[in-house]
Amino acid sequence: MQETWRWFGPLDDITLPEIRQTGATGIVTALHEIPYGEVWPLEAILARKAMIEQAGLRWSVVESLPVHEDVKRGTGDLQRIFANYRESLRNLGKAGIPTVCYNFMPVLDWTRTDLAYRMATGALALRFDAMRQAAFDVLMLERPGAEADHRPDVLAAARAWFAGATQADRDTLLTSIMAGLPGAYDRYDIPGLRRMLDSYAGIDAAALKAHLARFLREVVPTAEEAGIAMCMHPDDPPRPILGLPRIISNRQDLADLIAMVDSPANGITFCTGSLGAGVANNLPALAREFAPRVAFLHLRNVTKEPDGSFHEADHLAGDVDMPAVIAAFLAEEKRRGTEIPYRPDHGHVLLSDAGRKTHPGYTLIGRLRGLAELRGVIAGLRHHAPV
Structure with a gap:
C-alpha cells in the first residue's frame, strides 16, 4: 500500500x-x-x-x-x-x-462540534457531540423544524447547555462547525449559513x-x-x-x-x-x-x-x-x-x-x-x- x-x-x-x-x-x-x-x-x-x-x-x-x-x-x-x-x-x-x-x-x-476534545492521555481529538449539534441547529441557527431531527433527551440536554453557555462558548461552537472545510477558506456566520441552507430548500x-x-x-x-x-x-x-x-x-x-x-x-x-x-x-x-x-x-x-x-x-x-x-x-x-x-x-x-x-x-x-x-x-x- x-x-x-x-x-x-x-x-x-x-x-x-x-x-x-x-x-x-x-x-x-x-x-x-x-x-x-x-x-x-x-x-x-x-x-x-x-x-x-x-x-x-x-x-x-x-x-x-x-x-x-x-x-x-x-x-x-x-x-x-x-x-x-x-x-x-x-x-x-x-x-x-x-x-x-x-x-x-x-x-x-x-462536521464536528469540538476541535479540542481532551482524551484520557491528555491528547486533543475531534468530536461530534449530538447535544451541541442540537443546540447549534435549534437554538443558534433557529432552523425551522429542526426540533424534529433530534432526540428529546438530546434536545433537553442542548437547552440546558445553551442556557448556561457564554457568548464565547457559542462562538467556539460556530467556529468548530465551520472548520469542516479544511482546504477552503470560505466560512459562514449565522445569517450566511441560513442563506446557504435556504438555497437547498426542496x-x-x-x-x-x-x-x-x-x-x-x-x-x-x-x-x-x-x-x-x-x-x-x-x-x-x-x-x-x-x-x-x-x-x-x-x-x-x-x-x-x-x-x-x-x-x-x-x-x-x-x-x-x-x-x-x-x-x-x-x-x-x-x-x-x-x-x-x-x-x-x-x-x-x-x-x-x-x-x-x-x-x-x-x-x-x-x-x-x-x-x-x-x-x-x-x-x-x-x-x-x-x-x-x-x-x-x-x-x-x-x-x-x-x-x-x-x-x-x-x-x-x-x-x-x-x-x-x-x-x-x-x-x-x-x-x-x-x-
Whole structure:
C-alpha cells in the first residue's frame, strides 16, 4: 500500500521536508487557491507537481477537485461548470496525476462540534457531540423544524447547555462547525449559513442523488479518457446535517454510486472514519464488497456513543476493526497487482503539535503516530498471512 500524506500547499504549516521524514512517499493535495468551478490550468498543476517532486515526493492524489454548489443544487450555468471540470481533469491527466478524490456533501464537508476534545492521555481529538449539534441547529441557527431531527433527551440536554453557555462558548461552537472545510477558506456566520441552507430548500436525498448522477455522466467519461480514477468521499458524519440530505452514507448508497456510471473511473474513497460513524455500517464487510471500486483510502477510527455522538479515537482503537479492513485491501492489491494509496486521516494533537497553526485534524505528530501504527499493521499482516 502506498503511504501518502495530505498537504495543504505552500501555506501549510507542515513543510514538504517534514513530510518526507514521516516515511510517506506520496502527497495528497489540491490547488486550493483556485475558486470552485474554475479551470485548473496545466501550468499551475505542473508547477505544484514540480515543487513536490523537488522535495523527493510525488503527487499521488488530488484532494479535492471540488464540486461547485450549483452542481449539487442543479442550478446556475452548469454547462460551463461541467466543461471546466472536464478541462481540469484533462490537465491533471496530462500531468500524470492518476487519482481525484471529491465529495458531494452540501454546504459543509465533515462536521464536528469540538476541535479540542481532551482524551484520557491528555491528547486533543475531534468530536461530534449530538447535544451541541442540537443546540447549534435549534437554538443558534433557529432552523425551522429542526426540533424534529433530534432526540428529546438530546434536545433537553442542548437547552440546558445553551442556557448556561457564554457568548464565547457559542462562538467556539460556530467556529468548530465551520472548520469542516479544511482546504477552503470560505466560512459562514449565522445569517450566511441560513442563506446557504435556504438555497437547498426542496432538495431531498432523491434530488441530490439525481444531481450526482448527472454530474457523473458529464465528467466520468473524460476522467476515463484521461486515465484518472475519480473516487467519491463518503458523508461525514453519515447522516443528514442541518436539514441537508446526505447520500453516500451506507452500503446501499455506495452501490447506488457505482451503478450511476459503470466505469472503473467512477470509484470510492473508502474512509473508515466517515463510514465508521454509521451505526449500521460493518466496515470489514463493506471493504470486502467494494474493494474493486476503491481507489483511495482514508484510515482513521472513531468511538461511537448511544446518542449519536462520536470522537476520533487512536487509529488502532475505537469501533473500527482496522486490521480486518486493511486485510481486505491487501487482498485487493494482490488481485490488481498495483498499490492502493492510503493516508492516515486526521490525528490527535500530541506533544509539539500544540501551538502549531495546522488545520484541525491535520497535525504532524498525531498523524505520524497514526501512519506508524498503520504501517505496523500492514507489515504484520503481510508477514503472518502473505497476500
